[in-house]
Amino acid sequence: MNSIDIVNMGLRNMWRRKTRTILTVLGVIIGTSSIVTMLSLGIGMNENFKREIESMGSLNIIEVNTYYVPPEGNMGKRPKEVSLDDKALAKFKAIDGVDAVTPIMRTYWKFGAGKYIGGVSVIGIDTKSMEAFDFKVEEGRLLNEGDKGALVFGSYVPEMFYNPKASYYYGGPPPKADLISDKLIMTMNQEYGERRRTGPSDSSEKPPPEYKVKGVGILKQSNDEKDYNAYMDINYLKKIQEESNKVQDRQARGRYRYREVSKTSYDNAMVKVKDIKDVKKIQEQIKAMGFGAYSLTDILESMQKTSAGIQAVLGGIGAVSLLVAALGITNTMIMSIYERTREIGVMKVLGAELGSIRRLFLFEAGLIGFSGGIVGIGFSFLVSFILNKFGVSFMNFFGPMGEGSKISVIPLWLAGASVLFATLVGLVSGYYPAKRAMKLSALEAIKTE
Structure with a gap:
């Protein structure tokens, strides 16, 4: 028998016992849809975890500092002292898979913008790497190399300013400073622009210097820390930070010494990885150099391990249904042999090859599995649609x-x-x-019938 004969005979035999065939296919449909739906819940959980972590920042960015924590088993060893300087940054950039590296300097300044004032976290970065680290502007432009006294503000920073002379009521519209058009003053004096406080004051104390700066851009909303910070060229920020610290140090008269700003090393750095799959590997390489390295993939990995356990349980529940369906197919095919004993015997007497008989029964069994799989996956998509349409609305109540x-x-x-x-x-x-x-004997088959 050729392949066409096997297909025609198989379809005819299945249609002859269509009720039993439909019931067997139904078992496969239930088994397939059960396991797919269960696994889809676990995959959906992973996607939600990833979306939640991405809202906190990029998964491709590794934050580096000098606070090295030895791995488990080596906690007694003293961590080696390292310097996060330009040489270290060059080593990071030389690692295969690294897209960009920038030093980070975190500071806090008071700003004046026309009649508004506000305290803003100012982060110093390498201006050449802004595009590589996914900085995108809604208004204006990004920082250029050599921009002195220029800042780019996060999308929510204009709303962090207020008029100290105005009265605001709860629920009223928040003030919004124009940080690009207005003239900006930047100072470490946290009382700048505030109403004078009552009580004695030392008029001999000189306040920290005030710097005229300019806003050149407002970033697009990113739903992470970029929205609440201002960004400036790190070299210029170092310079004015050091000048302000010296003034405040003199005013303190020995009561408190401000930490000196290092000209050669940095407190933090950021490393952008090209492929998210390489983040963990590059993170370990940086740790091996003696630095502390952290990324949001650490949290995601922990969540995914929890999700994998839940997904295995859900998949196991669905697999039980498919196992029952497999037993149903076996039972259907064995019953088919008993009912078609004479047909098998005649086929053998007429010279049908054993391989053809085997292919005939395997074709029928495979067609049952394939049909059940196709309809089952369609049913799974329907269940998935219903869960996403109505289930999300229900979950939002919690x-x-x-x-x-x-x-x-x-x-x-x-x-x-x-x-x-x-x-x-x-x-x-x-x-x-x-x-x-x-294995059925042709003579015995004909005799039985």
């Missing part, structure tokens, strides 16, 4: 899940793998009945 959140996610690879797996289950379930049909 707390917002965030924009774009989904309870169930079925990627294309899962849909394709499910159909292949269901077909494979059908073939495996039909192997024993096919082998039994091959």
Whole structure:
């Protein structure tokens, strides 16, 4: 028998016992949809974890500092002293897979913008690396190399300013300073622009210097720390920080010494990795140099381990249904042998090869698995749609899940793998009945009938 004969005969035999065939296919549909739906819940959980972590910042960025923590088992060893200087930054940049590196300097300054004042965290960075670290402007431009006294502000910073002479009421519109057009004053004097406080004051004390600066851009909203900070060229920020510290140090008269700003080393740095898959590997390489290295993938990895355990349990529950369906296919094919004993005997007497008989039964079993897999994956998409349509609304009653959140996610690879797996289950379930049909004696079969 050729392949066409096997297909025609297989379809005819399945249609002859259509009720039993439909019930068997239904078992595969239930098994396939169960395991796909269960796995989709775990995948949806992973996607929500990733979206939540990404809202805190980029998963491709590693934050580096000098606070090295030895790995477990080496806690008794004293960490080696390292300097986060330009040489160290050059080593980071030379690591394969690193896209960009920038030193970081975190400070806090008081600003005056026309009639408004406000305290803002100012971060010094390498201006050449802003685009590489996903800085995007809503208004104006990014910092250029050599920009002195220029700042780029986060999207929420204009709302952090207020008029000290005005009275505000709860629920009123917040003031919004124009940080690009207004003339800006930047100082370490935290009382700048405030109403004079009552009580004695030492008029001989000289306040920290005031610097005329300019805003050149407002960043696009990113839902992370960029929205609340201002950014400036790190070299210029170091210079004015050192000048302000010297003035405040003199005013303190020995009561308190401000920490000197190092000209050669930095407190922190950021490393941008090209591929998120390499973040963990590069992070370990930086740690091996004696530096502390942290990234948001650390949190994501912990969440994914928890999710993997839940996903394994859910997948196991769905697999039980598919196992029951496999037993149903085996039972159907064995019953088919008993009902078609004479047909098998006639085929053998007419000279049909044993391989053809085996292929016939495997084709029928595989077709049951394939049909059940196709319909099952369609049913899974329907269940996934219902869960995402109505389930998210229900879950939002207990707390917002965030924009774009989904309870169930079925990627294309899962849909394709499910159909292949269901077909494979059908073939495996039909192997024993096919082998039994091959061993059936032709004379005994004809006699039985």
